[in-house]
Amino acid sequence: MSKLLVKPNGTEGKVHDITPESAGWGYVGFGLYHLEPGANAKQLMKGKEAILVIVEGKASITSDGQDFGVLGERKNVFERIKPWCVYVPAGAEWSATAVTKLTLAVCTAPAKDGSYPARVIGPDDIPSVERGVGANTRYIHPIAMEDQDFAESLLVTEVYTPQGNWSSYPPHRHDEDNFPEMTYLEETYYHRLNPDQGFGFQRVFTEDGELDEAIAMSSGDVVLVPKGHHPCGSPYGYEMYYLNVMAGPMRKWRFQNHPDHDWIAQRDAKPADA
Numbered sequence: 001m002s003k004l005l006v007k008p009n010g011t012e013g014k015v016h017d018i019t020p021e022s023a024g025w026g027y028v029g030f031g032l033y034h035l036e037p038g039a040n041a042k043q044l045m046k047g048k049e050a051i052l053v054i055v056e057g058k059a060s061i062t063s064d065g066q067d068f069g070v071l072g073e074r075k076n077v078f079e080r081i082k083p084w085c086v087y088v089p090a091g092a093e094w095s096a097t098a099v100t101k102l103t104l105a106v107c108t109a110p111a112k113d114g115s116y117p118a119r120v121i122g123p124d125d126i127p128s129v130e131r132g133v134g135a136n137t138r139y140i141h142p143i144a145m146e147d148q149d150f151a152e153s154l155l156v157t158e159v160y161t162p163q164g165n166w167s168s169y170p171p172h173r174h175d176e177d178n179f180p181e182m183t184y185l186e187e188t189y190y191h192r193l194n195p196d197q198g199f200g201f202q203r204v205f206t207e208d209g210e211l212d213e214a215i216a217m218s219s220g221d222v223v224l225v226p227k228g229h230h231p232c233g234s235p236y237g238y239e240m241y242y243l244n245v246m247a248g249p250m251r252k253w254r255f256q257n258h259p260d261h262d263w264i265a266q267r268d269a270k271p272a273d274a
Contacts, residue, residue: 002213002215003224004204004213004215004223004224004225004226005215005217005221005222005223005224006018006221006222006223006224007218007220007221008032008220008221011034012034012035012036013033013034013035013039014031014032014033014041015032015033015034015220016030016031016032016190016222017031018030018031018188018222018224023186023188023224023226024226025186025226026110026186027109027110027153027185027186027247027248027249028107028108028109028186028187028188028245028246028247029048029106029107029108029109029245030105030106030107030108030188030190030222030245031105031106031108032055032103032104032105032106032190032222033096033102033103033104033106034101034102034103035057035059035096035098035101035102035104036098036101036102037098037099037100037101037102038097038098039097039098039102040095040096040097040098041095041096041104042093042094042095042096043093043094043106044092044093045088045089045090045091045092045093045094045108045111046090046091047090047110047111047113048090048108048109048110048111049087049088049089049090049108049109049110049111049116049151049152049153049154050087050088050094050106050107050108050154051085051086051087051088051106051107051121051143051144051151051154051156052085052086052088052094052096052104052105052106052107053083053085053104053105053106053107053143053156053158053243054071054072054083054084054085054102054103054104055077055083055103055104055105055243056072056074056075056076056077056101056102056103057072057075057098057099057100057101057102057103057104058070058071058072058073058098058099058100058102059071059072059096059097059098059099059102059104060096060097060099061086061094061095061096061097062094062095063086063087063088063092063093063094063095063118064088064089064092064093064094064117064118065092066118068086068120070099071084071086071120071122072084072099072100072102073123075100077103077192077241078160078192078194078239078241080139080160081123082122082123082126082128082141083123083126083141083143083158084120084121084122084123085120085121085122085126085143085144085156086118086119086120086121087116087118087119087120087121087144087150087151088118089111089113089114089115089116089117089118090110090111090112090113090114090115090152091113091114092114092118105190105243107154107156107243107245108154108245109152109153109154109245109247110152110153110247111151111152111153111154112152115152116150116151116152119150121143121144121150125148126141126142126143127141127142128140128141129141129142132165132166132169132268133268135164135165135166136165136166136167136169136264136268137162137165138159138160138161138162138165138166138167139159139160140157140158140159140160141157141158141159142157143156143157143158144156144157145157145253146251146252146253151251152251153247153248153251154245154246154247154251155185155244155245155246155247155251155253156243156244156245156246157243157244158241158242158243158244159241159242159244160239160240160241161232161233161234161239161240161241161242162234162239163234163235163236163237163238163239164234164235164236165233165234166231166232166233166234167231167232167233167234167240167242168230168231168232169231169232169233169264170231170257170258170261170262170264170265171203171205171229171230171231171257171258171261172229172230172255172256172257172258173206173207173227173228173229173230173255173256173258174187174246174248174253174254174255174256175206175226175227175228177248177249177250179250179252179254180254181254181256182254182255182256183248183249183250183252183253183254183255184248184249184250185246185247185248185253186225186226186246186247186248187224187225187230187244187245187246188222188223188224188225188244188245189202189217189222189223189225189230189232189242189243189244190221190222190242190243190245191217191218191219191220191221191222191223191232191240191241191242192219192220192240192241192242193218193219193234193238193239193240193241194219194238194239194240194241195238196219197219198218198219198234198235198237198238198239198240199216199217199218199235199238200216200217200232200233200234200235200238200240201214201215201216201217201232201233201235202214202215202217202223202230202231202232202233203215203229203230203231203232204223204224204225204228204229204230205228205229206227206228206229207228207229207258207259211226211227211228229258
């Protein structure tokens with residue numbers, strides 16, 4: 001099995017616990033909890049910030065001494081409604097108690113203590129974006145991208161890819177600290193498939209061939225992207241969701257398409273009557 005594919009370690013409690021140390025990189029962390037009603041999770045954020053994403057269910061959440069009450073709306077992530085999230089600054093402790101069955105993602109990255117306050121990121125704060133054309137069409141909820149100024153390092157977004165379509169395509173990379181042409185960003189993909197027994201594909205590869213992994217992921221898996229291009233596809237009959245976490249030395253998303261495949265982006269960017 002590819003070292004870039006991380007399977008959940010169970011079905012209850014903390015089923016993913018990806019740290020910079022376990023991933024072999026410097027910035028991105030990703031945790032995932034499956035909690036039954038009444039169960040609790042909490043963490044003190046030492047030297048890092050977090051964005052809690054309520055993937056499914058409802059939870060009572062506190063952070064940095066504030067009680068944000070009961071948050072969450074969608075029972076199933078494939079309802080495609082925008083999520084409820086909470087930003088937790090470095091140095092603060094968060095706590096989440098499941099009100100219903102809960103899937104809670106914890107996205108982390110290095111940060112200084114208290115540069116931004118704890119806050120709710122609700123559906124009204126999150127745009128809906130359609131990107132691509134034809135079989136490259138996907139639907140995006142940018143939870144915390146660079147134009148949303150409430151985090152130090154984290155970039156977080158979720159994407160829905162219809163059956164038979166592609167995402168993170170044409171292949172692109174963001175693995176050089178060379179702003180403004182490109183930014184170095186590590187990335188995790190938390191994948192879900194609908195129906196749940198489905199599978200998807202993701203290729204992570206560099207242009208020199210030093211890294212080239214073709215990964216078949218199942219619902220609930222995480223794919224690590226330390227460098228290189230990383231397109232993914234959803235087979236006919238199965239809709240794909242993924243939650244992205246990105247972070248690096250600069251909170252900006254600048255990428256370059258693979259030179260062999262950039263013609264697709266150039267073609268699709270032209271007006272229909274051009």
